[in-house]
Amino acid sequence: MRQYYPQLLSLGAEDVHSQHILTICSSSVPSWMFLQWIPQMLAILDQPEASTVIHLLTSIAKLYPQALAFPVMLSSENSNFSGVDSRGYRTFFAKLKQMVTNDHLCRFVDELKRLTNPYMTYIDWLQAQDSVIKRKDLDTLRSNFSYLKNELLVTMSKSKSQRLIGKIWIAAAKKVIETIFSLFGKEGRKLFSMSSHDYSKAKSSAMKSIKAARDDKRNRLAQVLKDYSPWLYTYRSPGGSFDIEIPGQYSGNQRPIPEEHAKIEGFDEKLLVMPSMRQPMRLTFRGSDEKEYRFLVKAGEDLRTDARMQQLFAVMNQALASNPACRQRRLSLRTYSVIPMTTRIGILEWVANTRVLKEMIDAGMTDVERNLAAKSKINPMILFQQFVKRFSSSTSPVDQYKSLMLKASRKERQSLIRPTMLRSALVRLSTTTEAFLRTRQYFGRTLATMGICQYILGIGDRHLSNTMIDLHTGGVVGIDFGHNFGSATSLLPIPELMPFRLTKQFVAVFDPHKTGGILQEVMIHVIRALRINQRLLLSTMDVFIKEPSLEWETQARGDITQFAKKKVDLVRCKLNGDNPAHIMISDILENQHIIRDEKWLQAIKAIVQGDKENNARATMPEKQLSVEDQVRCLIDHASDPHILGITWAGWEPWK
Numbered sequence: 239m240r241q242y243y244p245q246l247l248s249l250g251a252e253d254v255h256s257q258h259i260l261t262i263c264s265s266s267v268p269s270w271m272f273l274q275w276i277p278q279m280l281a282i283l284d285q286p287e288a289s290t291v292i293h294l295l296t297s298i299a300k301l302y303p304q305a306l307a308f309p310v311m312l313s314s315e316n317s318n319f320s321g322v323d324s325r326g327y328r329t330f331f332a333k334l335k336q337m338v339t340n341d342h343l344c345r346f347v348d349e350l351k352r353l354t355n356p357y358m359t360y361i362d363w364l365q366a367q368d369s370v371i372k373r374k375d376l377d378t379l380r381s382n383f384s385y386l387k388n389e390l391l392v393t394m395s396k397s398k399s400q401r402l403i404g405k406i407w408i409a410a411a412k413k414v415i416e417t418i419f420s421l422f423g424k425e426g427r428k429l430f431s432m433s434s435h436d437y438s439k440a441k442s443s444a445m446k447s448i449k450a451a452r453d454d455k456r457n458r459l460a461q462v463l464k465d466y467s468p469w470l471y472t473y474r475s476p477g478g479s480f481d482i483e484i485p486g487q488y489s490g491n492q493r494p495i496p497e498e499h500a501k502i503e504g505f506d507e508k509l510l511v512m513p514s515m516r517q518p519m520r521l522t523f524r525g526s527d528e529k530e531y532r533f534l535v536k537a538g539e540d541l542r543t544d545a546r547m548q549q550l551f552a553v554m555n556q557a558l559a560s561n562p563a564c565r566q567r568r569l570s571l572r573t574y575s576v577i578p579m580t581t582r583i584g585i586l587e588w589v590a591n592t593r594v595l596k597e598m599i600d601a602g603m604t605d606v607e608r609n610l611a612a613k614s615k616i617n618p619m620i621l622f623q624q625f626v627k628r629f630s631s632s633t634s635p636v637d638q639y640k641s642l643m644l645k646a647s648r649k650e651r652q653s654l655i656r657p658t659m660l661r662s663a664l665v666r667l668s669t670t671t672e673a674f675l676r677t678r679q680y681f682g683r684t685l686a687t688m689g690i691c692q693y694i695l696g697i698g699d700r701h702l703s704n705t706m707i708d709l710h711t712g713g714v715v716g717i718d719f720g721h722n723f724g725s726a727t728s729l730l731p732i733p734e735l736m737p738f739r740l741t742k743q744f745v746a747v748f749d750p751h752k753t754g755g756i757l758q759e760v761m762i763h764v765i766r767a768l769r770i771n772q773r774l775l776l777s778t779m780d781v782f783i784k785e786p787s788l789e790w791e792t793q794a795r796g797d798i799t800q801f802a803k804k805k806v807d808l809v810r811c812k813l814n815g816d817n818p819a820h821i822m823i824s825d826i827l828e829n830q831h832i833i834r835d836e837k838w839l840q841a842i843k844a845i846v847q848g849d850k851e852n853n854a855r856a857t858m859p860e861k862q863l864s865v866e867d868q869v870r871c872l873i874d875h876a877s878d879p880h881i882l883g884i885t886w887a888g889w890e891p892w893k
Contacts, residue, residue, distance in 0.1 A: 241556050244278050245777035247287060260290045269297035273305055274490030280313040281785035288327050295334060302496060303338040305488040308579045310335050315581050316785060342480045347579045352467040353519045354537035355459060356410035357452035359390060362538045364441045371437045376430060383426035391415045402468040406460055413451040417444055459517060461509045475503045484523055484531050486575030486587055500525035520588060532588035541584030543789060545576040546781060547695065547719040553778050554691050554768060561767035569687050569764060572715045591709050596702035599743055599893050602663035618655050622887050639732045642884050644841050655892055657742035664712055664747060677712035678747060679756065684713040686760035689738040692716060693872060694768060694812050698726025700739040701889050723805040727825035729793060732886045735846055737818050740876035743893050753873045761869045772813040779806050815863040818871050819847050819855045845881060853878060
């Protein structure tokens with residue numbers, strides 16, 4: 239029962255005798271069986287129970303060094319080693335890093351960082367210096383400015399370290415170098431003497447100039463690899479111990495044979511630049527097995543949260559597989575590989591044969607509907623925004639939505655488009671009526687499973703581009719978990735007030751049963767299975783407490799450990815059957831944008847709680863709901879037209 243290993247680690251934290259027993263017992267188990275728990279093991283290396291994992295990590299480093307390489311590189315940025323035995327563990331970690339990494343691998347990671355919009359890298363650098371200047375760390379500031387000048391603001395074909403520089407980076411450096419040097423000095427001397435206030439003003443000026451260059455339509459990003467990283471463009475496998483394996487081959491489900499793993503032979507010269515703000519790029523790896531592997535390279539982002547979410551999804555799949563009702567219905571979440579390499583670079587497995595929901599729903603439009611939507615007077619987005627502005631003369635979106643929540647009645651909402659467009663798109667995927675019924679069945683099972691699992695983990699920001707549909711099966715796949723553990727409710731100035739996405743477009747797919755058929759049935763089975771396995775889930779989340787992500791460190795206004803424990807405690811409340819509305823109110827009470835305005839706070843609480851005449855959730859107690867009642871509350875909450883009618887327009891609640 240190796241899935242309980244994180245729970246055993248938690249027990250070891252409390253008792254020296256338990257640590258000794260765990261160390262002895264785990265020594266008799268093949269080390270590959272612990273591969274899926276590498277993040278949990280590395281997270282406790284600066285904790286008292288570190289002795290329980292030393293032998294396992296050493297064995298993995300010897301047998302499967304590349305399974306540890308990227309996690310070790312990542313942990314090296316965050317390990318403090320401040321405990322009683324810190325010196326010994328610090329020495330061990332340094333030895334471990336030496337065993338699993340080399341200069342060639344580090345160069346590979348550094349070059350992947352080049353696959354991004356250079357202007358975003360300059361903005362990231364400016365924002366990262368805030369904390370350095372605040373704590374007056376002059377040595378770090380000098381080192382950071384040296385890196386900026388010598389590696390990022392290079393206007394020649396080679397950097398000071400003789401690194402080949404791509405054309406995109408050279409062109410961007412020429413656009414901003416004069417501004418940077420005029421504000422901070424060519425050698426950084428002005429920067430080194432700045433106060434936090436002075437730096438804030440200089441940073442604002444620099445960012446304004448950089449954003450202007452970034453948004454200049456003449457500076458369109460190329461889609462050719464050599465323009466970003468000549469090193470990756472000319473990459474050929476060096477052979478021997480320097481071979482880099484295609485990432486994502488250590489699942490922990492079976493004993494790996496590294497000698498048979500596909501190695502990176504090179505890269506395709508063409509990139510696909512995504513249209514989102516940070517413009518991540520799809521890179522095609524050529525493997526030694528003559529296959530191509532596609533990954534989305536995300537620079538400037540901490541992908542640890544996404545990786546941990548995938549790990550939690552895998553644990554949830556184990557819980558579902560252990561439940562007879564779920565196993566009979568083949569309920570599971572579709573997962574994919576996420577490989578964070580540092581806190582600022584990582585790659586995600588490309589999910590093939592999929593289409594985002596937004597495109598799917600639009601594909602279900604008729605030609606007449608498409609032509610009407612193109613006209614501004616009857617465009618749903620414009621109509622909805624006009625509806626919002628009716629309640630406030632302010633130009634501030636926050637003020638507009640605040641007034642909307644305060645003034646709009648339950649009946650003041652709009653049905654902007656035909657609710658069966660998604661159903662039409664799924665019909666078009668199917669060649670026969672029988673095929674449509676199979677597609678709908680699978681769509682419903684995966685939608686209900688995903689909805690409950692994402693609710694448990696507090697995953698928000700479920701706009702139409704954060705869920706994809708498999709074009710072969712009709713199954714749904716969730717992507718981009720930047721808002722998790724309720725942060726879309728507790729952080730956003732216009733909070734997200736629904737537990738998961740269940741708009742009219744989804745409900746109409748299941749006509750005439752609506753939410754009372756497969757959706758409700760599957761949700762009941764899923765939440766029951768997760769309740770039974772809650773100790774396993776909660777122990778897996780321990781890594782969030784012991785090694786918080788950059789986002790959590792930024793969000794925490796006090797003790798980061800207490801902040802993380804509070805987030806995990808809300809998951810426990812969900813698994814114990816607390817009323818979803820009352821859990822959401824707990825998140826609302828953390829939102830600094832809202833709690834400053836008592837009227838707004840009370841209005842949102844009333845909206846979330848619902849009323850007894852219209853909402854099942856308002857008739858239920860706060861705690862210890864049955865599984866059936868918990869699901870009734872969730873469906874009522876997610877599909878409440880009053881909530882959808884006051885939701886941020888970018889979420890497109892009419893679709």
